[in-house]
Amino acid sequence: xxxxxxxxxxxxxxxxxxxxxxxxxxxxxxxxxxxxxxxxxxxxxxxxxxxxxxxxxxxxxxxxxxxxxxxxxxxxxxxxxxxxxxxxxxxxxxxxxxxxxxxxxxxxxxxxxxxxxxxxxxxxxxxxxxxxxxxxxxxxxxxxxxxxxxxxxxxxxxxxxxxxxxxxxxxxxxxxxxxxxxxxxxxxxxxxxxxxxxxxxxxxxxxxxxxxxxxxxxxxxxxxxxxxxxxxxxxxxxxxxxxxxxxxxxxxxxxxxxxxxxxxxxxxxxxxxxxxxxxxxxxxxxxxxxxxxxxxxxxxxxxxxxxxxxxxxxxxxxxxxxxxxxxxxxxxxxxxxxxxxxxxxxxxxxxxxxxxxxxxxxxxxxxxxxxxxxxxxxxxxxxxxxxxxxxxxxxxxxxxxxxxxxxxxxxxxxxxxxxxxxxxxxxxxxxxxxxxxxxxxxxxxxxxxxxxx
Amino acid sequence: xxxxxxxxxxxxxxxxxxxxxxxxxxxxxxxxxxxxxxxxxxxxxxxxxxxxxxxxxxxxxxxxxxxxxxxxxxxxxxxxxxxxxxxxxxxxxxxxxxxxxxxxxxxxxxxxxxxxxxxxxxxxxxxxxxxxxxxxxxxxxxxxxxxxxxxxxxxxxxxxxxxxxxxxxxxxxxxxxxxxxxxxxxxxxxxxxxxxxxxxxxxxxxxxxxxxxxxxxxxxxxxxxxxxxxxxxxxxxxxxxxxxxxxxxxxxxxxxxxxxxxxxxxxxxxxxxxxxxxxxxxxxxxxxx
Numbered sequence: 175x176x177x178x179x180x181x182x183x184x185x186x187x188x189x190x191x192x193x194x195x196x197x198x199x200x201x202x203x204x205x206x207x208x209x210x211x212x213x214x215x216x217x218x219x220x221x222x223x224x225x226x227x228x229x230x231x232x233x234x235x236x237x238x239x240x241x242x243x244x245x246x247x248x249x250x251x252x253x254x255x256x257x258x259x260x261x262x263x264x265x266x267x268x269x270x271x272x273x274x275x276x277x278x279x280x281x282x283x284x285x286x287x288x289x290x291x292x293x294x295x296x297x298x299x300x301x302x303x304x305x306x307x308x309x310x311x312x313x314x315x316x317x318x319x320x321x322x323x324x325x326x327x328x329x330x331x332x333x334x335x336x337x338x339x340x341x342x343x344x345x346x347x348x349x350x351x352x353x354x355x356x357x358x359x360x361x362x363x364x365x366x367x368x369x370x371x372x373x374x375x376x377x378x379x380x381x382x383x384x385x386x387x388x389x390x391x392x393x394x395x396x397x398x399x400x401x402x403x404x405x406x407x408x409x410x411x412x413x414x415x416x417x418x419x420x421x422x423x424x425x426x427x428x429x430x431x432x433x434x435x436x437x438x439x440x441x442x443x444x445x446x447x448x449x450x451x452x453x454x455x456x457x458x459x460x461x462x463x464x465x466x467x468x469x470x471x472x473x474x475x476x477x478x479x480x481x482x483x484x485x486x487x488x489x490x491x492x493x494x495x496x497x498x499x500x501x502x503x504x505x506x507x508x509x510x511x512x513x514x515x516x517x518x519x520x521x522x523x524x525x526x527x528x529x530x531x532x533x534x535x536x537x538x539x540x541x542x543x544x545x546x547x548x549x550x551x552x553x554x555x556x557x558x559x560x561x562x563x564x565x566x567x568x569x570x571x572x573x574x575x576x577x578x579x580x581x582x583x584x585x586x587x588x589x590x591x592x593x594x595x596x597x598x599x600x601x602x603x604x605x606x607x608x609x610x611x612x613x614x615x616x617x618x619x620x621x622x623x624x625x626x627x
Numbered sequence: 628x629x630x631x632x633x634x635x636x637x638x639x640x641x642x643x644x645x646x647x648x649x650x651x652x653x654x655x656x657x658x659x660x661x662x663x664x665x666x667x668x669x670x671x672x673x674x675x676x677x678x679x680x681x682x683x684x685x686x687x688x689x690x691x692x693x694x695x696x697x698x699x700x701x702x703x704x705x706x707x708x709x710x711x712x713x714x715x716x717x718x719x720x721x722x723x724x725x726x727x728x729x730x731x732x733x734x735x736x737x738x739x740x741x742x743x744x745x746x747x748x749x750x751x752x753x754x755x756x757x758x759x760x761x762x763x764x765x766x767x768x769x770x771x772x773x774x775x776x777x778x779x780x781x782x783x784x785x786x787x788x789x790x791x792x793x794x795x796x797x798x799x800x801x802x803x804x805x806x807x808x809x810x811x812x813x814x815x816x817x818x819x820x821x822x823x824x825x826x827x828x829x830x831x832x833x834x835x836x837x838x839x840x841x842x843x844x845x846x847x848x849x850x851x852x853x854x855x856x857x858x859x860x861x862x863x864x865x866x867x868x869x870x871x872x873x874x875x876x877x878x879x880x881x882x883x884x885x886x887x888x889x890x891x892x893x894x895x896x897x898x899x900x901x902x903x904x905x906x907x908x909x910x911x912x913x914x915x916x
Contacts, residue, residue, distance in 0.1 A: 261817075264821055266817055266820060266821060290823040290824075290825065291823070292823075293820070293821060293822065293823035294822065294823030297821060297822075297823075298822075299817075299818060299821035299822070301814045301817070301818060302814070303812065303814050305812065305814035305815045305817070305818040307815065307832075307833065307836070307837065308837065309836045309837065309839070318818075318819075318822060318832075319822040319823075321832070322819070322822050322823055322824050322825075322828055322832070323822075323823065366822075370822065376821070
């Protein structure tokens with residue numbers, strides 16, 4: 175499931191013009207907005223402002239840019255203003271101050287008619303409670319947006335049918351919402367939003383009311399649909415694992431203020447403050463960190479033409495119990511262990527028959543997958559770029575160190591516990607691992623891979 | 628201790644009403660004319676249908692409304708058939724038709740006034756603030772009190788009967804319509820707006836359909852209240868079954884009073900069950916039966 179998580183590099187979304195731009199947007203619910211804004215500007219928090227003025231602060235001073243084709247997740251605890259922020263984007267809430275641009279258009283300056291046009295043409299919205307019309311069947315619910323738009327009956331029926339197929343609900347067209355399960359109802363909600371062919375999909379805790387299994391399926395479907403259609407998605411969630419899984423970037427809100435914006439990796443690697451680090455504590459790092467994040471650079475390696483004696487010296491010097499053998503283009507050929515080098519010490523060069531095959535990982539492979547493979551295929555693993563050249567190495571120590579880091583931020587180690595509990599299930603029937611028992615034991619000696627260059 | 632002179636509240640009211648009747652005589656006359664025509668058309672229309680046909684038609688309607696696939700539906704049909712047959716047999720058919728047309732005419736006015744007011748009070752806090760005390764007064768006022776101004780403005784007969792019945796039956800429909808629309812889930816309204824609904828689209832495609840079970844309950848309530856008022860309105864010459872009961876009281880004829888009362892009860896049960904079933908059918912649309 176993690177394989178299709180879109181993790182574009184930083185440059186990809188900064189190059190495009192922003193699809194949605196918020197400029198210093200604040201939303202205050204209640205009468206004395208000016209007074210509340212003054213207090214907020216002095217740095218007082220939401221609760222104090224509410225006590226002093228009686229107003230409720232939705233969000234304060236938020237500036238954001240969301241790029242076209244991004245899945246942008248707004249995260250925070252309940253009451254932090256994330257749903258308010260989402261509703262400011264299509265002006266279901268009127269901002270107290272600040273501006274919101276959709277493409278080039280300032281939605282905050284629009285008249286009622288223009289606003290309706292934009293809402294009809296640009297937006298689709300999905301709600302936590304599904305918000306389906308109970309008196310209409312699935313088809314008619316999906317048609318709803320098109321019907322408001324005044325699309326002719328035949329045309330809207332066709333487009334609705336298409337959207338229903340997209341979300342995998344064919345055959346349920348004539349069921350009523352209360353005949354469907356929660357997951358299916360939300361598929362209807364998603365189809366209704368997709369039927370209007372929106373440029374921007376706003377999703378308000380869309381999957382929060384669903385059980386984890388169904389939620390996972392819908393997340394996968396959303397990612398697939400988004401990749402196919404290139405829709406910009408703004409997704410509100412309080413579930414960090416969900417945010418990490420689907421988000422291109424994540425914005426973290428606290429008490430109506432924006433605390434941090436960044437890719438999941440950025441937020442996990444460098445939380446902006448204690449609030450964010452507390453927030454990310456429970457995150458499952460093994461799904462976020464990739465081979466490229468945890469690998470060690472490959473400085474010490476062997477060539478086939480090297481003499482075993484020279485290699486012995488190299489190993490002695492570096493403390494390694496085995497070496498990775500590369501050809502001249504840095505393509506990995508295999509792995510040679512100390513034992514074999516000692517056996518061959520009187521020969522002039524290595525024998526390729528002495529090498530054992532080396533598992534090869536791509537830089538994008540998530541940590542969870544690496545852990546699984548290292549159990550089955552043994553370690554170390556070499557990380558190769560797209561041309562097959564070795565760029566780094568990962569062994570059990572590296573994997574353990576990456577997990578230990580997670581343990582540091584997560585005292586309860588809930589995620590780690592889950593992870594390790596999961597692994598043995600697929601580990602036992604692994605003959606290769608047991609064959610290489612001696613080497614893996616040796617390679618777990620902690621001093622083994624101290625950097626030396 | 629000096630005694631205070633009584634405040635001339637009664638005089639003020641009668642003066643005010645006198646002035647109203649003098650100055651707006653034309654207005655009251657035209658209202659009276661329209662309503663009279665309405666009842667007249669209804670009455671002659673209903674009278675034109677021969678009683679047996681009418682009874683059978685109404686029984687079929689009852690079966691359909693209650694759901695012909697359910698045993699309860701046939702029960703209601705049978706009750707309608709026997710009950711109305713009994714009324715016919717007791718020679719009270721003409722009175723029943725008069726009462727029915729009074730109820731239907733008032734209900735038409737109630738719908739005409741009540742649903743828009745209910746919607747307005749759901750959508751505007753100000754309208755709601757103004758309407759609430761008015762509705763409270765209307766609901767606590769004894770039913771007889773409505774007869775007095777009705778007689779003063781519209782004289783005796785069918786028209787003041789319909790007017791007082793309308794006023795008496797109005798509050799539950801306004802309240803339930805307003806409540807129903809306010810109870811439409813916020814996210815449903817947001818969904819409609821997010822997809823670019825106009826005010827009218829929001830109202831007709833989301834709010835009223837979703838509130839319809841509540842509105843139907845209001846219709847049912849107002850019909851029931853209307854029926855009880857129509858009987859009282861016999862005192863100002865509205866005629867119908869109420870008149871039979873009234874004669875029973877004035878002539879101390881217990882039998883007559885009972886028979887008239889029984890006919891009213893039969894009509895009430897038939898109307899109540901039919902309108903309730905219609906509301907339920909709507910509510911259950913789409914649910915597996």
